[in-house]
Amino acid sequence: MSELPFARDHGLVLCHICSKACQADSPTCPRCDSAVHARKPHSISRTWAFLVAALIFYIPANTLPVMYTQMFGSASENTILSGVIEFWKGGSWDIALLIFFASVVVPCLKFFALGLLLVTCQRRSRWAMRERSRLFRFIELIGYWSMLDVLVVALVAALVQFRSLSTVEPRLGILFFGVVVVLTMFAAMSFDPRLIWDAEVTDD
Amino acid sequence: MTIATDWIICEHCDTLYRAVPLQPGQASLCRRCGAVLWRQPRLGLQQQLALTITAALMFVFANSFPVITISFEGLANAATLGESVKALAQGQITPMAAVMGVTVILAPLLQILLLFWLLGHACGGRVAPGFKLCMRTLEHLRPWSMLEVCLLGILVAIIKLGSMLSVHPGIGLWALAMLAVLIILISGKSVQQLWALYEART
Numbered sequence: 099m100s101e102l103p104f105a106r107d108h109g110l111v112l113c114h115i116c117s118k119a120c121q122a123d124s125p126t127c128p129r130c131d132s133a134v135h136a137r138k139p140h141s142i143s144r145t146w147a148f149l150v151a152a153l154i155f156y157i158p159a160n161t162l163p164v165m166y167t168q169m170f171g172s173a174s175e176n177t178i179l180s181g182v183i184e185f186w187k188g189g190s191w192d193i194a195l196l197i198f199f200a201s202v203v204v205p206c207l208k209f210f211a212l213g214l215l216l217v218t219c220q221r222r223s224r225w226a227m228r229e230r231s232r233l234f235r236f237i238e239l240i241g242y243w244s245m246l247d248v249l250v251v252a253l254v255a256a257l258v259q260f261r262s263l264s265t266v267e268p269r270l271g272i273l274f275f276g277v278v279v280v281l282t283m284f285a286a287m288s289f290d291p292r293l294i295w296d297a298e299v300t301d302d
Numbered sequence: 303m304t305i306a307t308d309w310i311i312c313e314h315c316d317t318l319y320r321a322v323p324l325q326p327g328q329a330s331l332c333r334r335c336g337a338v339l340w341r342q343p344r345l346g347l348q349q350q351l352a353l354t355i356t357a358a359l360m361f362v363f364a365n366s367f368p369v370i371t372i373s374f375e376g377l378a379n380a381a382t383l384g385e386s387v388k389a390l391a392q393g394q395i396t397p398m399a400a401v402m403g404v405t406v407i408l409a410p411l412l413q414i415l416l417l418f419w420l421l422g423h424a425c426g427g428r429v430a431p432g433f434k435l436c437m438r439t440l441e442h443l444r445p446w447s448m449l450e451v452c453l454l455g456i457l458v459a460i461i462k463l464g465s466m467l468s469v470h471p472g473i474g475l476w477a478l479a480m481l482a483v484l485i486i487l488i489s490g491k492s493v494q495q496l497w498a499l500y501e502a503r504t
């Protein structure tokens with residue numbers, strides 16, 4: 099595919115805000131005044147930082163309770179996983195699967211995919227570039243669905259407020275989980291998918 | 303109508319192309335990485351403005367009426383979106399209320415207001431004051447608007463509580479469902495066609 103020209107070789111840089119092709123020597127876009135960069139600055143190290151921070155916060159997000167339920171005289175605290183198991187045992191396997199996907203599969207997939215992209219880019223690997231490019235677009239697309247559990251807890255806590263009869267309160271775990279979602283979004287935004295293709299350029 | 307500039311660069315792989323005119327609804331794909339380079343908007347400016355005004359109306363309904371009502375042994379309780387945000391503000395997890403407030407209320411609201419401002423002026427043949435700032439803000443807001451996730455969250459909450467209590471979807475929920483669809487239609491990259499008009503006028 100070497101016949102397709104890279105913008106960088108023609109002295110042009112893409113403005114990420116307004117999609118204008120800018121001259122590579124100008125620091126800002128002449129059309130929208132945003133800063134333009136040939137590649138996002140410190141993309142690899144910033145993505146690593148957000149990714150590692152998200153991984154660390156993912157531990158308390160899963161071990162601490164996310165919700166306190168006091169209903170019909172009995173009180174219980176649920177973590178994300180125990181909530182999923184409760185749904186499963188209660189017969190709502192569809193909701194159990196949905197929350198499991200949003201809260202466990204999506205974040206883990208994001209950790210794995212970003213880690214894989216970072217390592218292959220650092221090694222300037224030319225393996226499966228088109229597929230890796232597609233993988234990045236996929237995790238960008240599905241990433242924010244992890245917010246699902248945070249919103250469910252908020253809604254249920256706002257609704258179930260019958261004083262002494264039954265109450266639901268959010269717990270610390272949901273804060274950590276929300277932070278994980280935000281951090282993984284920042285990680286995906288810091289990653290520059292053009293780095294995948296820079297391996298094709300052999301000179302530097 | 304062609305795209306703003308003669309050059310078009312793939313944001314995913316930095317491949318350089320010469321822009322070709324497209325029919326409404328048609329998209330051009332990158333030959334190197336397969337990403338969408340540009341999708342020609344299906345809707346004209348007037349139609350987008352009409353959808354934005356509808357979205358503003360739906361936003362008011364979605365935020366002033368409860369999304370879910372529950373009843374339990376004669377007691378009833380309803381929650382709006384704002385009250386759900388407030389439920390997160392209690393205790394140690396207050397920052398989460400800010401995140402939820404931004405993603406389901408503030409970001410969609412700003413998107414609607416900015417689009418109304420920009421499209422309203424564009425339809426009148428003018429460039430909106432603060433055009434560049436508004437366009438840049440819209441671009442930064444897009445990843446943080448999560449109404450469709452909120453919609454799914456409400457459905458999960460309904461099923462979750464439905465096994466123990468009697469649950470009724472509120473007017474707010476229907477308005478929110480329509481709002482989520484409208485935001486998807488109007489908040490895409492299609493607003494970037496305004497840059498072409500802007501360049502033509504300056």
Ligand SMILES: [Zn+2]
Binds near residue numbers: 130131132
């Ligand atoms: Zn620009």
Ligand SMILES: [Zn+2]
Binds near residue numbers: 337
């Ligand atoms: Zn491409």
